[in-house]
Amino acid sequence: MTSVNKILQPGKKAYFASDFHLGSPNWEDSRKRENKIVRWLDSISHDCQYLFLVGDLFDFWFEYPHVIPKGFVRFQGKLAELADKGVELHIFTGNHDMWMFGYFEKELGAVLHREPIRLALGNQVILVGHGDGLGPGDRTYKFLKNVFANPLCQWTFGWLHPNIGMWIANKWSGHSRLANHKDEVYKGDNEWLWQYCKEVESHTHHDYYIFGHRHLHLNLEVGDKARYINVGEWYSGSYYIGTDGLELSVNVFESK
Helix, strand or coil: CEEEEECCCCCCEEEEECCCCECCCCHHHHHHHHHHHHHHHHHHCCCEEEEEECCCCECCCECCCCCCCCCCHHHHHHHHHHHHCCCEEEEECCCCCCECCCHHHHHHCCEEECCCEEEEECCEEEEEECCCCCCCCCHHHHHHHHHHCCHHHHHHHHCCCHHHHHHHHHHHHCCCCCCCCCCCCCCHHHCHHHHHHHHHHCCCCCCEEEECCCCCEEEEEECCCEEEEEECCCCCCCEEEEECCCCEEEEECCCC
């Protein structure tokens, strides 16, 4: 696991959000959500030093050698604006957008993470990642992650004409949880990411465990001195986390 140490300047913060799923379930709803995300990014731009986007920013993303998916220009433009102002962008791949191959690093100077990282930020130590494939269970996503991360599968898909590739992607996205309005249900002690956090905490302490993927906002104790926070998704909610390295808060953007 990669360890990352960051120093916050006085008056600055780090922010975390996840699971925008831009592109789902249709153009109109995605555009409304994109506009809301842009407004949120505007609202934090005055004190944001580090921005951690924790996976599944897009419901589907595949970078061909010379082509990227059409759309989402307002979101990408806002990220470029923040990057140009000196905000350090960290993007985690999720199970829906793991096929990032350098575009955001080149265009935005973003740091790309494919696995969770151990983040030291001020007085806080945070384990942060998308969350797919961690802990017991979640077998479907573990299988899909292995298939989609396979270099041969990626190479084969890359040889498809983009019109064909995006048609397949849109069909696949039509079966996603968001597209079918499937609400996640809290599983109690069987929350597999919570179990993963407890297992890690048993041998390595972190103050916070921040994940996405579950499409459910959770804020749960991990032992006596740690918390597992899932920031949920932005289809029905809009949770995000902000921290100055001393105090961490969970917030909702435009709750009404």
